[in-house]
Amino acid sequence: MPQSLDAPAVRAWCSLALESLGREREEIDAINVYPVADGDTGTNLYLTVESAGQAVEAVFAAHETGGSAPDLTDVIRAMAHGALIGARGNSGTILAQLLRGMAERIGDGDHLAAALRRAAELAREAVAHPVEGTILSVAGAAADAACAACAAETAGGTAGTADAVRAAYAGARAALDATPQQLAVLDRAGVVDAGGRGLLVVLGALVQAVCGEAPQVPALAHHRPTRPVPQPAADAQSCAGGGPAFEVIYLLEADDEAVARLRTRLDRLGDSLVVVGGDGLWNVHVHVDDAGAAVEAGVEAGRPYRIRITHFDTAAEPGPDPREQAQRGVVAVVQGEGLAALCGEAGATTVLARAGEPPASGELVEAIRRAHAREVVLLPNDTALRHTAAAAAEQARAEGVRVALIPTRSAVQGIAALAVHAPDRRFDEDVVAMTAAAGATRYAELAVAESRSWTSAGVCQAGDVLGLIDGDVAVIGKDLTETAVTLLDRMLSSGGELVTLVLGGTAPEGLSTRLETHVRERYLAVDTVAYEGGDRATPLLIGVE
The missing domain is CATH 3.30.1180.10 (Hypothetical Protein Tm841; Chain: A;domain 3)
Incomplete structure (x- = not known):
């Protein structure tokens, strides 16, 4: 096998990374304690790489039809784009940005060490508040080791690709073993960082694709929890006390200036903010208590789609809880008796707005009470009601009602949301479907x-x-x-x-x-x-x- 990174090697890299993550996904999920102990980092990385691999296969399929071979630039960029549109979770989103950085430099003709350096820099820039002892530290160490290998090479000025990837893997492995000393939550649980462990798996697949031999797998005894791993909170209220209740992810079409404003706004709303991408297409990831506000921020910045909202209290549950599927209501603000009747037929409790006199938060809280539901979806259907609806939602939550605010800006968006409302689904799944329908209108x-x-x-x-x-x-x-x-x-x-x-x-x-x-x-x-x-x-x- 030629020890270089070419289009077939990138294809093999995707396949080997997916295979390796498939084997080690459960091990990685088991040590997931940061930033949220939701036990899905391995799964999220697997799904992200799966999307990247599908994009690469599409490039090869297109060239097979035309009887030509794809070049390295096309394939590595397809891999990065596939990861961007399919990124899941905090670590998957960061991995997508790492691949974007590599594609950027390799596309310009740089060697692998420079590509890894750019990848680490770009990923760190994408995270609102970088923390050491995470996947960012492992990526940085991999880049440092690869660059050091280049600097140590005297003949030709650069190390070969095989030397660079071996050095990157060794540097990443050493950095991963050091993560418990950098991050207290890892030390308390007796584990290394799950995202960093996943990145090591991906780098190991790169070594195998380039060199033809798999690197030695780290001793798993040092990568398994030695103490009980914290579990997600049991309800939204306890989540609010120990961290945000929701993970919100969406793709966003927007320009750079709008995204800069979005970063600032989302940083105020929650934590674990990662915004990756560029050239008009972005993947946004954030942990918040008000999922509707995070989506609304995306709507104001551009066009969000493929919206996914996950409530952390359901992340580790084995199956649906029948109690969560009962007593769900929808409250909609409307203008006109006809709209009130239409929404009422769809099962919503309505608040009739008067011309020039929007409803107060107390009226919305009363409507939420009238819905007689433990779970309520609130549709304000008016941009001017954003803050009023948020205040009402907060008051209802204080009374023990689980409320999701979908930032509908017009009655037609509310109608679209109601059209896909399904009270027999889990609450978060129903909110995701309704939010996506409203956002697509x-x-x-x-x-x-x-x-x-x-x-x-x-x-x-x-x-x-x-x-x-x-x-x-x-x-x-x-x-x-x-x-x-x-x-x-x-x-x-x-x-x-x-x-x-x-x-x-x-x-x-x-x-x-x-x-x-x-x-x-x-x-x-x-x-x-x-x-x-x-x-x-x-x-x-x-x-x-």
């Missing part, structure tokens, strides 16, 4: 300008019809129906499968028919559904999923 509305003013679409006059998309004015018109058609075209220009129309009492007669006909004739693959919102509702709400 873009919204628009019509309003009538009350005075002359500047907008993001230009100057409007009193009486003009304004078409707003995601809260910003996108269209200014004179006729409500024609403005609605233009607004709908703007919404569908970026794609969509389902259009939801909610018509208020002031909507002109025939508007629904006109819009449904327009969609049917112009957008063949798009379905349309229309509802009557009632007199209090805005003239028209549009949702596009």
